[in-house]
Amino acid sequence: MNRGLYIILLALSTIAILACLVIDFEAWIVYTVAIFGIPLWVLSLGLLTMAKAKPEDVEERVKEPFTGY
């Protein structure tokens, strides 16, 4: 898992959102930051907080029970 990448994404989205809270940017900039920044913040936070399988259980977890097409 790319823990480092998730931390960077969380930091970037947090900084962008905080910057818009502190500075009065033009509306289109705030909308862009909100539209991409809020989902990115939740996504990166979730990827960090979610529990991961133990190394010995990983294979079992990712195995697809259905064969698909």
Added chain:
Amino acid sequence: MNLMAEILIQVVIAFLAGSLLLGLHRKVMARVQKRPGPPIVQHLIHSLKFFFKETAIPKTVSKVFYVGIVFILALVWIVGVIAGPVAHDSLLILFGVYAVYKIVEHNSGSSSGSPYGKLSCVRAVLSAATELPLFAAIVLVYLMTGTMNIGEIITYQSVHGPLAFSIPLAAVMFFMLIITKSPYSPFAITKDKALISGFETEHFGFLRGFMLFSESIAWYVMLWVFLTIFFGPLNAVGYLIGMIVITFITGFINATTPIFSPNHSVMTQITIGAICFFGTLLMIFTGVVA
């Protein structure tokens, strides 16, 4: 108020109110079916709980797409919050949001390797029939008010009275969309229990929590839009009562109606949409509506 602060507050309100309303919806359905049902806060607790649950990405999924589609689902409903409660912008943006939501249903199913997800993805194409009555309702609102801007529609209603009384059939069409998007709906062919959880089957753990987060916002935005464009300027108490009443009504309907087969679902939606659309046109052009 700072624009970002306003957006954040509205997103948090949408998430909390939407979660509690969906919890209420489950409770109403349970009571109608003579079950105690889960507590009203259960949906909210589930959404938060899943953020800490073990999550793995199955081997058969398309990885980037599998995670990306959940991100897009949240993105479109943040756009919904901005276009609706925050900016009172055009109804066409909200129509676009619904259209992209349909694409999310489709692609969420297809990105998973599961046949259940894929079958749900195929049904998502069929259930695009829902968008026709929605578009027709927007057209009728435009014919009456001469604008698609939500702010101007509110102003129109403050002068002429709520649109629900002048073009009730258009309101019925929009209400049908709300029923379609409500949990356990008779029109929810993409989430038929025969398909396990439909397009969400392979999204579990944190990703399911993220989807529940977006769906709570979606429910709030849909109810907000319906109340705003058909029941005129409302204060916070008006919105609260309206949302609770609609949640009760949809809960009753869904608890007592079995899910339709895909062809019946599509034909019912199109038939109701056509009757309401031409009925409203008739009312407008024969002068029944001033």
